Amino acid sequence: MTRFSAWNVFWNGLKGQKGWTRQWRDPEPKPEYDIIIVGAGLHGLATAYYLAKNHGLKNIAVLEKGWLGGGNAGRNTTIVRSNYFMPGNRQFYEHSLKLWENLSFDLNYNVMFSQRAHVSLLHSPAATDGAARRYNTMRLTGTDAEIWTLDELKRNIPHLNYSPDARFPITGAAVQRRAGTARHDAVAWAYARGADQLGVDIIQNCEVTGTIRENGRLTGLETSRGTIKGKKVGFAVAGNTSRLWQMAGLGRLPIETHKLQAFVTEPIKPLLDQVVVFGVGGAHFYISQSDKGGMVFGGDLDWYKSYAQRGNLPIVQDVAECALSILPCLGRLRLVRHWSGVMDMSMDGTFFICKTPLENLYLNAGWNYGGFKASPASGWYFADLIANDRPDPVVANHDLTRFERGINLDERGAGPDPKLHG
Numbered sequence: 001m002t003r004f005s006a007w008n009v010f011w012n013g014l015k016g017q018k019g020w021t022r023q024w025r026d027p028e029p030k031p032e033y034d035i036i037i038v039g040a041g042l043h044g045l046a047t048a049y050y051l052a053k054n055h056g057l058k059n060i061a062v063l064e065k066g067w068l069g070g071g072n073a074g075r076n077t078t079i080v081r082s083n084y085f086m087p088g089n090r091q092f093y094e095h096s097l098k099l100w101e102n103l104s105f106d107l108n109y110n111v112m113f114s115q116r117a118h119v120s121l122l123h124s125p126a127a128t129d130g131a132a133r134r135y136n137t138m139r140l141t142g143t144d145a146e147i148w149t150l151d152e153l154k155r156n157i158p159h160l161n162y163s164p165d166a167r168f169p170i171t172g173a174a175v176q177r178r179a180g181t182a183r184h185d186a187v188a189w190a191y192a193r194g195a196d197q198l199g200v201d202i203i204q205n206c207e208v209t210g211t212i213r214e215n216g217r218l219t220g221l222e223t224s225r226g227t228i229k230g231k232k233v234g235f236a237v238a239g240n241t242s243r244l245w246q247m248a249g250l251g252r253l254p255i256e257t258h259k260l261q262a263f264v265t266e267p268i269k270p271l272l273d274q275v276v277v278f279g280v281g282g283a284h285f286y287i288s289q290s291d292k293g294g295m296v297f298g299g300d301l302d303w304y305k306s307y308a309q310r311g312n313l314p315i316v317q318d319v320a321e322c323a324l325s326i327l328p329c330l331g332r333l334r335l336v337r338h339w340s341g342v343m344d345m346s347m348d349g350t351f352f353i354c355k356t357p358l359e360n361l362y363l364n365a366g367w368n369y370g371g372f373k374a375s376p377a378s379g380w381y382f383a384d385l386i387a388n389d390r391p392d393p394v395v396a397n398h399d400l401t402r403f404e405r406g407i408n409l410d411e412r413g414a415g416p417d418p419k420l421h422g
């Protein structure tokens with residue numbers, strides 16, 4: 001496989017782009033692997049990559065029912081940030097951001113990580129106090145964070161709706177400058193290429209349809225391409241986690257699958273240099289501008305549970321209303337696409353990287369709608385768990401027993417209703 005470099009780009013330009021080779025293989029599944037990861041989204045691919053890279057493990061397969069990166073990995077609004085508060089979450093997301101900062105170099109693939117700042121709008125003194133508590137905690141624990149006054153915000157983003165007559169007048173903003181966006185497909189392709197290079201078999205069009213259990217262990221998986229045995233198995237299937245969990249005969253999980261939509265407009269000249277988030281009084285909206293110029297945005301969940309990757313129209317209206325209330329100039333743009341993904345929403349809005357009731361089955365799930373930013377650290381810590389059969393202290397509380405142990409990881413304080421955790 002060709003390594004990317006300035007020289008290679010130049011040389012292939014001269015040769016009519018004929019010198020490039022395939023980015024990853026398309027292997028037939030072997031009858032048995034040491035480790036099988038189910039799901040070739042960002043989390044599954046990153047896990048396979050770090051299993052091989054950090055732990056020197058070989059004989060690993062990633063099984064994917066469709067094409068790699070075709071799930072939420074290819075459907076999200078690509079916001080990357082680490083403005084988390086709760087112990088464990090804070091260290092985890094900051095580690096993820098640090099991995100993002102070096103990811104293109106590490107994977108020899110331009111993931112187009114753009115640290116353009118994440119700006120959460122504030123609308124009241126109480127919201128500013130809440131943000132100050134969170135952002136001061138971040139600063140004290142080594143993460144960059146700022147609170148902007150209204151004047152600073154106006155200087156940086158002049159064209160928001162600053163009318164004092166707005167339903168929710170803007171009073172300032174909480175800002176993380178190192179946050180930003182990345183190109184979602186490129187991240188999936190980069191991890192796939194990196195894992196493949198280290199010998200991982202990525203097997204697409206291979207749906208897991210059942211499991212084989214013996215004496216408290218999973219010994220193999222039934223797939224649309226035959227039975228594949230595995231010594232260790234990891235689930236990283238996002239919105240399909242509860243389905244796989246039932247296939248493993250494990251009953252119910254504290255996860256509900258909900259749908260989340262995203263939208264993109266026709267491309268325009270540079271309008272917005274930051275990621276802007278608007279969330280108050282039932283409104284929820286986030287927006288950035290893609291490198292091609294389209295305005296990319298989203299809002300709340302569709303408010304009902306489903307495994308279908310289709311969205312409903314009331315949310316389109318809701319998101320459009322939010323868009324116009326915060327950036328009225330968007331009213332002149334045409335929407336060119338909108339789509340939906342399936343989110344694994346957990347009861348406290350926080351993820352699981354943990355062991356399971358089956359000795360050799362490991363769980364990676366509960367990403368809610370924040371799993372894109374998490375993917376490097378998720379792969380890092382999940383690989384570590386599978387390789388060493390124990391969790392790193394950073395994710396030690398992110399297991400299935402945390403509810404009965406009274407561990408609070410609920411960033412929003414929204415309580416045990418999955419759809420309230422964004």
Ligand SMILES: Cc1cc2nc3c(=O)[nH]c(=O)nc-3n(C[C@H](O)[C@H](O)[C@H](O)COP(=O)(O)OP(=O)(O)OC[C@H]3O[C@@H](n4cnc5c(N)ncnc54)[C@H](O)[C@@H]3O)c2cc1C
Pocket residue numbers: 038039040041042043044063064065066067068069070071072073074075076077078079080206207208209236237238239240244260261262298339340341342367368369370371372373374
């Ligand atoms: C509209 C939208 C906007 C979002 N915006 C953001 C954002 O701005 N920032 C952020 O951090 N996060 C965001 N997210 C969340 C983020 O995309 C997800 O949390 C993350 O992608 C989930 O992890 P994944 O990539 O591994 O999942 P996926 O890409 O969904 O990977 C899971 C894979 O498992 C496969 N699979 C399922 N069942 C089986 C089976 N039986 N056999 C084999 N394979 C199977 C699926 O086909 C899929 O490819 C957003 C999500 C959506 C939908």
